[in-house]
Amino acid sequence: MTTVSGTTATLDDLRAACDRYVEAADREYYLHSSGQKPTLELTEVNERLGRPFTTAALEAVLEARESAREVQERRRLTALAMTVSELCMERELAPLVDDLGTVQATATVDVDGETIGYYAASVAVQNEEDRARRERIDEARLREVERLNPRRERLLRRHHELVRELGFPGYVEFYTDLKGIDFAALGATMRRFLERTADLWREAVTPWFEAAIGVPLAQGRRHDLAALMRTRHRDAWFTRDAMLPA
Numbered sequence: 577m578t579t580v581s582g583t584t585a586t587l588d589d590l591r592a593a594c595d596r597y598v599e600a601a602d603r604e605y606y607l608h609s610s611g612q613k614p615t616l617e618l619t620e621v622n623e624r625l626g627r628p629f630t631t632a633a634l635e636a637v638l639e640a641r642e643s644a645r646e647v648q649e650r651r652r653l654t655a656l657a658m659t660v661s662e663l664c665m666e667r668e669l670a671p672l673v674d675d676l677g678t679v680q681a682t683a684t685v686d687v688d689g690e691t692i693g694y695y696a697a698s699v700a701v702q703n704e705e706d707r708a709r710r711e712r713i714d715e716a717r718l719r720e721v722e723r724l725n726p727r728r729e730r731l732l733r734r735h736h737e738l739v740r741e742l743g744f745p746g747y748v749e750f751y752t753d754l755k756g757i758d759f760a761a762l763g764a765t766m767r768r769f770l771e772r773t774a775d776l777w778r779e780a781v782t783p784w785f786e787a788a789i790g791v792p793l794a795q796g797r798r799h800d801l802a803a804l805m806r807t808r809h810r811d812a813w814f815t816r817d818a819m820l821p822a
Contacts, residue, residue, distance in 0.1 A: 587640060587656065593628040594659045600625055601666075608677060616677030618670040626670075629663040634742065651756070658754040665738040672731045679724060685716035694720055701799050702806040707789070714799035 600621045607613040637660055641653035666673075683694035688709065692700055697717040704710040736747050744750040752759050782793045788809075789800045 587637065587653075590628060590633060590637070590660065591656060593625070594656070594663065597621065597625045597629070597663055598659070608681065611681075614678070614681050616674045616681070618666065619674050622667050622670045626663065626667045629660055629667060631664060631742065634660050634664055654754060654756060661742055661750075661754060664742065665735065668738055669731060669734060672727070672734060676724070676727045676731060679727065683720055683724070685713070685720050687713050687716050692716075698802075701802045703808075704803065705808075707791075707800070710799050710803060711797065714797075714802075 601618060604613075604616065604618060604621055608616045634657060637653055637657040641650055641657060644650045644653055680694050684691050685694060685697050686692075687697075692713070694717070697713055697720075701710055701714045701717065704713060739747050739750045742750070744753070748759055751757070778793070785793050785796060785800070785804055788804055789796065791800070
């Protein structure tokens with residue numbers, strides 16, 4: 577039985593604490609993102625359930641991983657280390673995340689004299705058939721994105737700082753270790769894949785895009801792609817009444 581340094585808690589206790597936290601945090605995100613709560617309150621979740629997630633707890637998990645003999649156990653401990661480390665950082669990041677989430681939920685954009693919620697603007701872009709109005713909605717939304725970007729930058733910079741404070745040299749190395757994915761190699765593989773398939777993509781998308789949007793692909797804008805991927809022509813196949821039975 578491995579105990580977490582400085583406590584009588586075991587790794588199984590830590591796993592249970594992770595389960596409780598993730599369940600509560602996911603519910604908080606759900607209530608906020610679905611519009612049932614105007615504020616995001618991860619800080620409260622952390623105050624209530626985040627105490628077990630410390631650098632000492634992470635070190636205990638990493639030490640247990642080093643001494644694990646079975647491959648499957650090492651994988652389980654790596655997954656636990658990933659969760660614990662992210663929750664360690666979330667304790668620090670929660671106020672910034674709460675601030676950004678709450679501001680975004682209450683932000684609005686003005687288009688043609690109409691006020692649209694910031695989150696709703698992305699949906700409006702997808703659903704708007706008039707291309708000129710769709711562009712105005714998207715431009716208004718992007719102006720709001722720009723206004724909120726300093727908050728996002730603070731959050732991102734602090735995240736990178738916390739990765740180093742946990743003892744990892746950087747963001748990529750952190751996720752490469754704890755997700756077990758060589759992201760540099762994956763990036764190189766995906767770049768080669770994109771190069772090989774670029775012409776195939778254009779051949780497949782061009783007629784679809786031009787028929788649906790009404791302009792050449794070369795003139796397409798970001799909002800056009802959002803409308804294209806909305807696939808309104810398939811709405812008849814997915815009616816509201818049929819959703820639950822399906």
